[in-house]
Amino acid sequence: MDFSNKNVLITGASRGIGKATALAFAEKGAMVGLNFRSNVTDAEKTLAELTGEGHQLFQKDISKKENTKQLVDDFITAYGRLDILVNNAGISIFHEVDKVDFDHWTHAWEDTFKTNLFAAANLSYWAAKAMMKTGGGRIVNVSSRGSFRGEPTKPAYGASKAALNAMSQSLAKKLAPHNIYIGVVAPGFTETEMAAETLTPVERENLLRESPFKRMAQPKEVAHAVLFLASEGAEYCSGTIIDVNGASYLRS
Numbered sequence: 001m002d003f004s005n006k007n008v009l010i011t012g013a014s015r016g017i018g019k020a021t022a023l024a025f026a027e028k029g030a031m032v033g034l035n036f037r038s039n040v041t042d043a044e045k046t047l048a049e050l051t052g053e054g055h056q057l058f059q060k061d062i063s064k065k066e067n068t069k070q071l072v073d074d075f076i077t078a079y080g081r082l083d084i085l086v087n088n089a090g091i092s093i094f095h096e097v098d099k100v101d102f103d104h105w106t107h108a109w110e111d112t113f114k115t116n117l118f119a120a121a122n123l124s125y126w127a128a129k130a131m132m133k134t135g136g137g138r139i140v141n142v143s144s145r146g147s148f149r150g151e152p153t154k155p156a157y158g159a160s161k162a163a164l165n166a167m168s169q170s171l172a173k174k175l176a177p178h179n180i181y182i183g184v185v186a187p188g189f190t191e192t193e194m195a196a197e198t199l200t201p202v203e204r205e206n207l208l209r210e211s212p213f214k215r216m217a218q219p220k221e222v223a224h225a226v227l228f229l230a231s232e233g234a235e236y237c238s239g240t241i242i243d244v245n246g247a248s249y250l251r252s
């Protein structure tokens with residue numbers, strides 16, 4: 001895969017899957033814009049690790065709708081055009097229905113949807129408008145295995161990712177005539193900083209048992225699927241959802 005002369009904007013790229021995706025695109029020749037919310041230290045570290053020159057940081061909280069137009073505008077001011085948007089930023093908040101009060105419940109739903117769905121929808125809107133003017137582009141959305149198998153401790157997370165899948169498929173139909181192709185990658189548990197920070201040893205052991213591979217996904221394995229969907233030749237895959245879950249959850 002060759003991404004020379006392609007300009008790529010990746011949300012949530014300070015660490016984890018977004019970082020691995022940025023590294024992979026830069027290694028294949030792309031110019032990469034790294035969006036993040038607040039973690040300047042990690043974002044700067046990621047920027048320094050990218051192959052090639054000219055990559056930039058774009059700090060914006062994309063859960064605020066006014067920031068989504070600004071982010072796409074800033075990216076196009078910097079690079080002239082946007083070829084590929086990767087909607088990767090996501091949050092997950094525990095809110096078990098039998099354990100939390102209503103205030104916690106409603107905040108979890110609102111905050112999760114603002115980042116995981118509305119930000120992706122709003123950025124897709126501005127990216128599509130820009131891509132229509134330049135003859136086309138690609139959008140890849142990072143969803144989750146949880147969109148299919150349920151998330152009992154984080155129902156808003158599962159619902160937001162299921163909605164992201166549905167939005168992607170609707171946009172794939174709408175935007176194909178404009179040469180804009182949409183793909184989705186649905187990872188299972190992936191060995192990111194978040195996983196290391198939040199899992200107890202017992203939870204980790206249980207998770208490893210879910211896959212016949214007896215391990216989690218590595219961020220670069222998720223990045224590989226993102227790059228495939230964004231690559232030349234993958235156009236007819238528009239609307240597809242690629243599972244990267246080590247055969248831990250197989251859907252028909």
Ligand SMILES: NC(=O)c1ccc[n+]([C@@H]2O[C@H](COP(=O)([O-])OP(=O)(O)OC[C@H]3O[C@@H](n4cnc5c(N)ncnc54)[C@H](OP(=O)(O)O)[C@@H]3O)[C@@H](O)[C@H]2O)c1
Nearest residue numbers: 012013014016017037038039061062063090144189190192
């Ligand atoms: N890790 C997994 O096991 C797994 C499994 C399935 C799906 N996924 C999905 O994969 C994606 C990446 O997950 P990850 O594990 O790599 O996450 P992570 O390590 O927690 O990193 C999240 C990234 O998103 C950014 N972010 C969060 N809210 C944002 C906002 N409002 N505006 C801009 N940036 C924001 C963070 O920026 P700051 O660092 O500045 O806060 C960070 O760069 C998410 O969509 C997640 O749902 C992850």
